[in-house]
Amino acid sequence: MADLFPHSEPEIIPGRKLTASVTGLYLAARRDFVTEAVDSLDLGFDGIAGDFHTGITRRSGGREPWYPRRTEIRNERQLSIVAADELAIVAERMGIAEVRPEWIGANLLLEGIPMLSKLPAGTLLFFKGGVAVKIDAQNGPCRLAGRAVAERAGMPDVEAGALLFPKAAKRLRGLVAWVEKPGRISVGEEISVRVPEQWIYRP
Structure with missing residues (x-):
């Protein structure tokens, strides 16, 4: 009988x-x-409600080169999530005192998750008040956010700061997510994080 699975199975992390x-x-x-x-x-x-990124759908941009720009697609970027420890590393790399969540358009600042930006897609955040949010992907740093950081941090060369940010914030820019179960979330609220089973697909 022919081998139905000729490739080795990937390591599965619970x-x-x-x-x-x-x-x-x-x-x-x-x-x-x-x-x-x-x-x-x-x-x-x-x-x-009332946010710049609100919407069931959004227009595609440079992050989706496989579509013509401004193609209407599902909005998986409803929320931007960051961690203070990662922003501190970005600030150090840029030679500035701080990078505030507001400067880069973050909606949620979380504490207690090691390597927040490396949480896998599909991770669920269950807020104590009943809201549930699903992680879509890492939020790739861009020059637009870099310019906002450079201007607000008072960098002498704003353009150089804008160019530096994507390098300094690579894999530290946080996550984008979408709402799975609506409701209200508040500062200080506890979250239960469910990281899904993971594997590397190497056919």
Whole structure:
């Protein structure tokens, strides 16, 4: 009988549970991605109420070169999630005092998850108040966010800072996610994190 599985099976890493907490919430209520601190956020199936990135769908851009620009696609980038320890590393690499979540359009600042930006796609965040959010992918750093950082940090060469940010923030820029179960989340809220089973697909 022919071997139905000629390739070696990948190593499978079991799923696990972690705990975290919300230390900051931010809303982009203006016509710009830069956010401002708030005490709570109301989330619907279309994302954060009143936020710059709200919507069931969005227009494609440079992150999706396989589509013509401004093609309407599903909005898997409803929320931007970051961690303070990773932003501190980015700031050190850029030679500035800090990178604030607001400057790069973050909506959630979380604490308690090691290597937040490396959580795999499909990870679920269950907030104590009932909201559930699903991670889609890492949030790739771009020059637009880099310019916002350089300007607000007072870097003498804003253009150089804008170019430096994508390199300094690679795999440290946090995550993008979408709302699986709507509701309200608040600063200080506890989160149960469910990391899915993982494997490397090498056919």
